[in-house]
Amino acid sequence: xxxxxxxxxxxxxxxxxxxxxxxxxxxxxxxxxxxxxxxxxxxxxxxxxxxxxxxxxxxxxxxxxxxxxxxxxxxxxxxxxxxxxxxxxxxxxxxxxxxxxxxxxxxxxxxxxxxxxxxxxxxxxxxxxxxxxxxxxxxxxxxxxxxxxxxxxxxxxxxxxxxxxxxxxxxxxxxxxxxxxxxxxxxxxxxxxxxxxxxxxxxxxxxxxxxxxxxxxxxxxxxxxxxxxxxxxxxxxxxxxxxxxxxxxxxxxxxxxxxxxxxxxxxxxxxxxxxxxxxxxxxxxxxxxxxxxxxxxxxxxxxxxxxxxxxxxxxxxxxxxxxxxxxxxx
Numbered sequence: 001x002x003x004x005x006x007x008x009x010x011x012x013x014x015x016x017x018x019x020x021x022x023x024x025x026x027x028x029x030x031x032x033x034x035x036x037x038x039x040x041x042x043x044x045x046x047x048x049x050x051x052x053x054x055x056x057x058x059x060x061x062x063x064x065x066x067x068x069x070x071x072x073x074x075x076x077x078x079x080x081x082x083x084x085x086x087x088x089x090x091x092x093x094x095x096x097x098x099x100x101x102x103x104x105x106x107x108x109x110x111x112x113x114x115x116x117x118x119x120x121x122x123x124x125x126x127x128x129x130x131x132x133x134x135x136x137x138x139x140x141x142x143x144x145x146x147x148x149x150x151x152x153x154x155x156x157x158x159x160x161x162x163x164x165x166x167x168x169x170x171x172x173x174x175x176x177x178x179x180x181x182x183x184x185x186x187x188x189x190x191x192x193x194x195x196x197x198x199x200x201x202x203x204x205x206x207x208x209x210x211x212x213x214x215x216x217x218x219x220x221x222x223x224x225x226x227x228x229x230x231x232x233x234x235x236x237x238x239x240x241x242x243x244x245x246x247x248x249x250x251x252x253x254x255x256x257x258x259x260x261x262x263x264x265x266x267x268x269x270x271x272x273x274x275x276x277x278x279x280x281x282x283x284x285x286x287x288x289x290x291x292x293x294x295x296x297x298x299x300x301x302x303x304x305x306x307x308x309x310x311x312x313x314x315x316x317x318x319x320x321x322x323x324x325x326x327x328x329x330x
Contacts, residue, residue, distance in 0.1 A: 001294045003329045005304040007041035008034045008321065009077045009221050012054035012061065013243075015312055016254045023054040024061065026314040031065045033318045035072040037325055040304065042069075043077030043107060048114035048122065050252045052243055059092040066100040075105025077186065077221070077306070078168040080113040083122045086137050087155055090144035094158030104163035107186060108141070110134050110174065115250075135177050138167070142181075146211075165212075166219075171195060175203040182210020186219035189300070190308050193280035196220060196300055217303050222296060224282040224307035226289045226323040227316075233284045236320065238262050240310040244277060257312055282307070286327040293328045 012027040014020055031042045044055040044062065055061050058076040065074050079089055089106070097104045112119040144155035145162035167178035167185055170192035178185035185203045189196045200218055207216040225240070227233040238261035246253050256264070280296065282289045297305065307324055311317040 001290070001297065001328070004297060005040050006325055006328065007043070007219065007304050007306040008039050009043045009045065009306050009308040011045055011047070011308070011310060013255045013310055014052050014054050016256055016260065020054040027061070028065060028068050029314055030317060031069055031072065034321065035069050037322055039072060041073040041075060041105060041306070043075045043105065043306070045077050046080050046113050049118040052252060052254045059096065062096055062104070066096065066103060073103050073105055075163070075166070076107045078107035078109040078166070080109045080111060081134065081137055081141070082110065082112045082119070086141035087144060087153065089141055090155040090158040093163050094145065094155055094161040097161040097163045098157045105166060106163040107166040107168045108138060109168045135181070138177070138181070169199065172199050172202050175199040176206060179203045179206035179216070180208060182208050182213050184213060184217040186221060186306065189220045190223040190281060200300055219304045219306050220296070220300050220302040221306040221308060222281050224289070224309050224320070224324045225311060226282065226284065226286060226320045226327060228285060230284040230288055235262065236311050236316055237283055239312045241277065243310070255312055282324060286323055289324055290327040
């Protein structure tokens with residue numbers, strides 16, 4: 001298996017017995033270690049009304065992470081465009097790029113990143129941006145960085161301070177939009193693994209060169225939990241599985257401890273759901289993860305592999321990330 005560029009996606013998980021401040025300090029620690037370990041990017045994701053996630057304001061978190069690191073690229077995975085006016089996003093990320101030139105990524109998503117009631121509270125589009133309006137608003141956002149088609153409005157900071165803009169997705173629709181606009185594309189394999197290969201093929205086959213990108217470029221984001229043994233990795237993954245089961249049932253909660261998660265019986269449907277989420281991801285001992293990664297990379301051929309390690313304890317999260325890195329790249 002040839003070496004692949006590795007990056008990190010973090011959700012700033014809030015554990016059952018800590019504050020959001022503790023969670024954000026742990027994410028900062030993880031970003032610093034990711035930089036030391038040679039990871040290429042570190043992204044945080046926007047979610048709302050979720051007690052177990054502290055990264056509701058990616059631009060604010062990224063400003064802190066950028067001041068706490070020196071080299072690693074930092075970005076949003078992503079900013080959910082239905083929740084924000086394009087001008088506001090351009091000014092926020094133009095500010096970040098102005099302060100930390102050449103280090104900022106702006107990953108854009110089409111979903112609101114929350115439930116419909118909370119989406120309405122965000123005062124944008126409760127049902128997300130439609131097939132016609134999303135590309136238009138995305139083009140408007142990019143225009144603010146480049147000073148094109150903005151009705152005379154100047155994003156300052158923003159104009160002339162363009163971060164690397166990415167489109168995120170878990171479907172063929174997002175792949176087509178990224179291809180049409182000539183943007184790099186990050187696919188959420190950890191969310192929709194059955195769609196990954198087809199969406200990436202669609203993106204590559206339809207890619208049109210743009211002002212900033214002459215050829216297609218892809219990231220595959222996968223769940224990754226690595227420990228000394230398969231059994232220990234499964235134990236560390238139990239809080240993640242419980243968190244997703246709770247979210248699916250409409251009762252999002254803070255991240256449980258491994259012991260608490262192990263004590264939760266779960267229904268047959270929830271156990272089946274956890275098994276489905278594990279399939280196609282990276283979870284196990286270094287030997288197991290290496291074999292899983294080889295299979296994933298062979299099936300999808302990404303330019304980068306982005307690891308999402310949702311583990312309760314920050315020390316175990318850092319160690320898992322290091323073990324995964326060594327398992328994949330030696």
